Amino acid sequence: MDNAQLLISGLANGCVYGLIALGFVLIYKATEAVNFAQGDFMMLGAFVTIGLTNTEYMGLPFWLALPISLGIMGALGYLLDRLIIRRLFGESQTAVVILTIALGFVIRFVAGLIWGHEPQTLQNPLAGKEVRFGGLVLGMEDVAVIVVTILLTWGLYVFFSKTRLGLAMQGASQNQLAAYYMGIPVKRVQGIIWALAGVVAGIAGILFAAKGSVDPTTGLLGIKAFAAAVIGGFGSLPGALAGGLIVGVIEPFASRYIAAGYSQIAPYALLLAVLIFRPNGLFSQVRVKKV
Amino acid sequence: MRIVFKTDYMQDIRPWKDSFQLTMYLILLVIVAAAPWLLDDFYLGELTNVLIWAIAGLGLMILTGHTGQVSLGHAAFLAFGCYANVILIEAGVPFLIAFPLAGILTGIAGVTVAIPALRLHGIYLAIFTMALSILMDDVIVLAEPITGGVAGKYLGGVEIFGHLVDRWATPDQFFWLVLIVAIFVTLGYINLLRAPLGRSFIAVRDSEVSAQAMGVDVAKTKTLSFALSCAVTGWAGALMGLYAGAFNNETFSVIISIQLLMMIVIGGLGSIHGAFLGAIVIGFLPQFLSISKEYVAAAFGGNTVAIPGLEFGIFGAILICFILFEPMGMYGRWLKIRTWFELFPFYRKDMFKRQKSYLKTERLR
Numbered sequence: 001m002d003n004a005q006l007l008i009s010g011l012a013n014g015c016v017y018g019l020i021a022l023g024f025v026l027i028y029k030a031t032e033a034v035n036f037a038q039g040d041f042m043m044l045g046a047f048v049t050i051g052l053t054n055t056e057y058m059g060l061p062f063w064l065a066l067p068i069s070l071g072i073m074g075a076l077g078y079l080l081d082r083l084i085i086r087r088l089f090g091e092s093q094t095a096v097v098i099l100t101i102a103l104g105f106v107i108r109f110v111a112g113l114i115w116g117h118e119p120q121t122l123q124n125p126l127a128g129k130e131v132r133f134g135g136l137v138l139g140m141e142d143v144a145v146i147v148v149t150i151l152l153t154w155g156l157y158v159f160f161s162k163t164r165l166g167l168a169m170q171g172a173s174q175n176q177l178a179a180y181y182m183g184i185p186v187k188r189v190q191g192i193i194w195a196l197a198g199v200v201a202g203i204a205g206i207l208f209a210a211k212g213s214v215d216p217t218t219g220l221l222g223i224k225a226f227a228a229a230v231i232g233g234f235g236s237l238p239g240a241l242a243g244g245l246i247v248g249v250i251e252p253f254a255s256r257y258i259a260a261g262y263s264q265i266a267p268y269a270l271l272l273a274v275l276i277f278r279p280n281g282l283f284s285q286v287r288v289k290k291v
Numbered sequence: 292m293r294i295v296f297k298t299d300y301m302q303d304i305r306p307w308k309d310s311f312q313l314t315m316y317l318i319l320l321v322i323v324a325a326a327p328w329l330l331d332d333f334y335l336g337e338l339t340n341v342l343i344w345a346i347a348g349l350g351l352m353i354l355t356g357h358t359g360q361v362s363l364g365h366a367a368f369l370a371f372g373c374y375a376n377v378i379l380i381e382a383g384v385p386f387l388i389a390f391p392l393a394g395i396l397t398g399i400a401g402v403t404v405a406i407p408a409l410r411l412h413g414i415y416l417a418i419f420t421m422a423l424s425i426l427m428d429d430v431i432v433l434a435e436p437i438t439g440g441v442a443g444k445y446l447g448g449v450e451i452f453g454h455l456v457d458r459w460a461t462p463d464q465f466f467w468l469v470l471i472v473a474i475f476v477t478l479g480y481i482n483l484l485r486a487p488l489g490r491s492f493i494a495v496r497d498s499e500v501s502a503q504a505m506g507v508d509v510a511k512t513k514t515l516s517f518a519l520s521c522a523v524t525g526w527a528g529a530l531m532g533l534y535a536g537a538f539n540n541e542t543f544s545v546i547i548s549i550q551l552l553m554m555i556v557i558g559g560l561g562s563i564h565g566a567f568l569g570a571i572v573i574g575f576l577p578q579f580l581s582i583s584k585e586y587v588a589a590a591f592g593g594n595t596v597a598i599p600g601l602e603f604g605i606f607g608a609i610l611i612c613f614i615l616f617e618p619m620g621m622y623g624r625w626l627k628i629r630t631w632f633e634l635f636p637f638y639r640k641d642m643f644k645r646q647k648s649y650l651k652t653e654r655l656r
Contacts, residue, residue, distance in 0.1 A: 034414045084611065087615050088615075091618065093413055094413065094417075095614055097361065097414060097417055098552065098553065098556050098610065099610075099611060099614045101549055101552075101553070101607075102553065102607040102608075102610035102611050103607065105600075105603040105604060105606060105610075106607040106608055106611065108600060108603070109601065109603060109604025110604070113598070223421070223425065226422075227422070230415070230418055234414070234415075261429065261433050262433065264429060265426060268425055268426050272419065272422055272426070275407070275411060275415060275418070275422075276407040279410045279411055279415060
């Protein structure tokens with residue numbers, strides 16, 4: 001029963017990692033760049049929602065604040081692309097990597113200025129409720145996290161593989177020039193994907209802030225989400241979720257069964273092992289081109 | 292404008308362009324070497340710090356600037372060099388042997404990292420090295436019998452020929468020690484760049500496929516690049532340990548890795564000057580901020596408030612501006628200004644235009 005409890009809490013944590021990893025994968029799938037600031041985006045989404053709902057700030061009702069904050073995050077993502085990332089069009093990927101790392105620093109600084117450095121929790125209607133399920137005690141937030149993550153991953157997966165826009169996005173990433181020739185508005189597609197990544201980061205932030213507390217350094221959680229995205233293979237949405245779940249489940253089990261000090265290494269050791277033995281992730285998309 | 296008329300190949304690969312350039316650098320060297328008489332102890336310490344960062348930057352520049360392999364994990368090698376140096380000295384090895392040995396050991400560590408890293412490209416390599424840097428923190432804690440764990444280690448001064456060189460007791464001598472290492476590394480770097488190995492580094496950076504077609508052994512070149520880069524970084528780490536005096540697992544965190552990479556980007560990727568210019572920014576920014584904060588407080592009559600994270604926020608903003616407006620960094624901007632004066636009035640705006648490349652996926656090769 002203990003193990004089952006560990007598993008569930010690990011799954012809920014893993015879903016948050018998975019959600020951040022989804023943000024990485026979305027941007028990677030459509031623009032072949034990696035947004036190192038995705039974790040800080042999540043932190044920002046959490047704080048925007050806290051700023052709207054918590055009674056010490058604006059005190060809006062939760063269900064009203066939800067769409068507003070997601071809208072703000074989407075707009076921020078779009079503006080970020082419009083004002084900064086789009087200028088790097090045609091530059092190397094490394095430039096985007098370094099740019100987003102710097103952006104993470106700036107976001108952390110700004111969030112610290114606005115909301116302070118104390119850990120804060122989101123006041124939400126699910127707080128404190130429990131679900132009892134055959135002897136297991138689940139926090140209502142944990143259930144919400146798991147359900148929302150699965151729905152979102154499924155939705156995005158369908159979006160990418162079935163809709164015109166999703167296919168256009170994949171095309172734009174595979175060969176920008178060819179996508180232009182096929183009439184895909186590559187720049188606009190890129191803007192939409194950054195907005196979408198902003199919304200996903202917002203959802204991850206809200207769920208994370210409902211589960212626990214956030215402070216400006218929470219964004220560093222993004223590093224664990226990297227582990228998730230790499231384990232899943234950077235190009236695959238279900239892979240990102242699976243990677244997140246693996247990392248999330250390994251953590252509580254490692255801290256329980258492995259000596260202290262070694263346990264926190266576990267996710268990174270797994271990351272290194274995956275990179276060494278399967279450099280393209282467990283759910284690899286790389287196919288060798290044949291002449 | 293000076294016109295250098297080259298008459299033979301040896302002149303072409305000479306490390307300096309003409310005697311004017313050589314004289315300028317020698318004058319600069321004399322001024323820097325005379326710093327202990329020109330500056331007080333505080334600023335001399337800061338200058339020493341800048342030089343140490345510059346050495347670390349040169350180390351990363353070999354790998355990232357000239358071989359094109361982005362590393363977000365060089366703090367791990369800083370730590371390795373630092374601990375190797377201190378442990379050797381504690382074992383009774385004299386500093387003059389322990390210090391070079393620390394660099395060589397770090398270089399060997401770099402090779403062992405390079406072997407799995409050879410298969411990784413771009414972003415994956417960045418994440419791989421970042422994970423290494425995070426792991427190094429935990430490894431230092433776990434290897435407590437050797438490294439002292441969370442309590443860390445302490446190193447007073449070192450003896451060179453029975454002569455104590457210490458950051459606090461004899462700051463000028465410590466400064467000269469760092470300066471000598473910096474000059475040695477820089478001269479080595481200049482020589483490397485005109486040798487076949489350095490040329491093959493640049494070939495690998497610009498296009499692996501073309502390099503391979505020209506007969507460059509890509510795997511060997513990358514491994515050597517890792518080895519050299521890590522050795523130099525190890526020396527910088529050893530000096531950093533001496534500079535800090537006391538250090539533990541948190542001294543060389545992943546943040547230092549990121550800072551190091553950002554530093555060489557601000558300075559200018561792919562240039563030796565870039566490492567020094569970037570080090571000046573990173574070394575003097577905290578001082579500059581605290582001085583300007585005091586100035587603002589004095590002007591508006593308020594108290595100086597501590598703003599946590601301000602340094603990183605400003606640093607990030609500077610970096611974003613550089614990537615957007617001057618991707619070649621401070622050295623690139625200097626080149627443009629110099630060319631403008633040299634060619635006046637014939638400078639054209641698109642002289643330094645970079646070729647854009649359209650993206651093709653790496654997933655479906």
